Amino acid sequence: MTWVSDHFGQLLQVSGQHLVLALLPVLIGFVLSVPLGWVAHRWRLARTILIPLSGLLYTIPSLALFVVMPALIGTRILDPLNVQVALTIYTIALLVRSVADALDAVPGHVVAAANAMGFGQLRRFFTVDLPLSVPVLTAGVRVAAVTNISLASIGAIIGVESLGSFLTEGFNRTNYPEIIAGIVAILVLALVVDALLLLVGKLITPWTRATRGASKGASA
């Protein structure tokens, strides 16, 4: 405990670094997954390529991906970008499928009605299809965020600072309080981020809580 109180400031600061390392890729991955998922939803051929490919990417061990990154994108060995790009790839691998599935699940009659009212393709996508996909997407983003928070720790092994660094350092110095503090901090971050995403997901989809009988006075 004295270790924690002595290093509290450092813990907070590294937690912040860890969050950026883990969540910036979620954000970027999400933005890239939307068009990719749309393509997979729109064209059968694209789907048969993209979905298995993303499944395959997801099976690559994270450490291996971190290590080969410099060779792939020309970064320095210790560059945090190696971890971020790798985590972005994992996010995309996860979310492309979510996006495609969510878009597939938009009811056909709603799409037909939107087309019949004269929505343009792009407008329909952003004001009808995408909002209706939010519940499924939120689930996907939560998995991606929690996964990335845990994977980001592994970056410590190749020297990219994160909460994982407390574990590597703790092992080197056989400093158990440091190791435990690192693990607890990672867990807390994951839980808090997951809860926040869940909350935001609920807040932006008020219609999902509106069902018949939930409001008084509904009559035929």
Place this chain on the structure above:
Amino acid sequence: MIEFRDVTKRYPDGTVAVDELSLSVEAGTITVFVGPSGCGKTTSLRMVNRMIEATSGQVLVDGQDVAKQKPAQLRRGIGYVIQQAGLFPHRTVLDNVATVPLLSGWSKAKARTRASELLELVGLPVEFGKRYPAQLSGGQQQRVGVARALAADPPILLMDEPFSAVDPVVREGLQDELLRLQAELDKTIVFVTHDIDEAIKLGEKVAVFRVGGKLAQYAEPAELLRAPADEFVSSFVGRDRGYRGLGFLSADGIAVEQLETVPVGAAVPTTNDWVLVVDGERKPVGWLRPGSSSTVDGTVTADGLEPGGSLYDVEGGNGTTGSLRSAMDAALSSPSGHGVAVDGSGAVVGRVSAESVLAALSKAREQAATA
């Protein structure tokens, strides 16, 4: 006006959904496309707003070939109502109705005001505007669908089985509502259904399709009942068509004879015919059997009467004359054999008999023959 000129739709898999369709839909009328499942009704309808492109032939709206118009532009001028209403689940009822005005560039405030007016027009309380579609019954959702289609006041309304997902009672209410709205709005409506009764009730003209996308007959509903073009149409129109055809013949000039009535509380009359018991406003209460004197003090009470049959409204309910069908039904369903004729307020004005309906029918036939 909407005109189909030799329109054919062949899907990529070779299915011919619509085969050389030629017909024109008069402006300001309700035209119904009816036929068995898969006969190409939806396909025909969707070629009007270009949700489906014709393989060959032309569809003209107000003389303009739709193929030469921008789909989005074209569609904003054509209201479309589909079976499950197709409401946006993530938008409130009010925002759903305001959709097309907003797409057409109206200000938010103006679009919402308009949307409230429309909710009222289709008979929904304005407070419903704040709800999400999932918080409405199926029938209410359909009304919202109709309101949304009407929001930008398009001259044309396409309706694809809009009432088929609701129960029969609600459906009838919605049909009546549509007729009332149409009397007020005077739109050009193309209405798709597979229910011939709905077609006959709503259509000023009815197009019967057969499987394979061929037009079997295009006629006024009375004509369809009286003279189906072929075996297919006649079997599709179904049983009782002679009887149902009476619904299109005015009972104008049918003899309304005098009917003996007695108010509740009066002395039981001495007669050996049926007597109709009426209330203080001369509205029918029930029938007194011939020779029935079961009442203790010799006065008529409302209990123990024979329930009456359907009523023949001489004013036809909305300012028109009643039909021969309602007169005939009144006569046939009355326990006494005397059909009870009432005026617009429901007060008894006399009786009609099956014989007088038949007499009126033969007179109408003679007139049709000499005309």
